[in-house]
Amino acid sequence: MSQAEGTTKTNEMEIIFDSKSENEGFARVAVAAFLTQLDPLLEEVSDVKTAVSEAVTNAVIHGYRGGEGKIRLSCRLDKESRKIYIEVEDKGVGIEDVEKAREPMFTTRPELERSGMGFAFMEAFMDDVEVESTPGEGTCIKMYKRFEEWITQSL
């Protein structure tokens, strides 16, 4: 395979796990461990962990409404551009009105003490967030973030 295809500069992982609240922490740690190869700043790791936590929690609470299902988390990093692409997908109930769902403080589950801040956090901590959703079929959150450049010093 030629270098032009970029196989040496990108790295990808994908995990599929049950929709259970105990897997929220697992998903955060898995992504954080994967992206250490980019030598991110501590703050950048926290940003990504928060965004992943929000997307996975939404799949558990809203997508599958606390019931059974599988969540797919994929992560691709590009070492040259220092970008990380993340997808979190569920095959749950989907979102009727995506624009409305993304509004800060909008929630369909106030009785579960949800505050409607999940999408706001994802948007604040990642460079871009896309929501693909079809009612009755599921939801896929696609987001990316670019990490800051390191000034490398030769010792």
Place this chain on the structure above:
Amino acid sequence: MQYQVEENCLTIFLPQEVDHHNAEDIRKEADKVIEQKHIRYVIFDFAGTNFMDSSGIGVIMGRYRQVYLMGGEVWAVHANDRMKRILRMSGVTKIMQVFEEEKK
């Protein structure tokens, strides 16, 4: 949940990570104590916490709703910069005082 009660004040020592998974326990236990001990002031102690997502915001707002009708208040103490940023971004600081520790 780790906590301490002094008169009508409940201090909740939050875990290292506050997410949906452990928010449920905090919520249930806190409400039991709030009712039994007639709590009016709830202090969230972030000393051991380095991660919190929107689930934590929900826990704080929920406890605020429990105590504010009786003239109660909610406070945050020992929050690191990251936690303060999360609290500010969520707007929860409109109803909660964030105690600024003196820097040595």
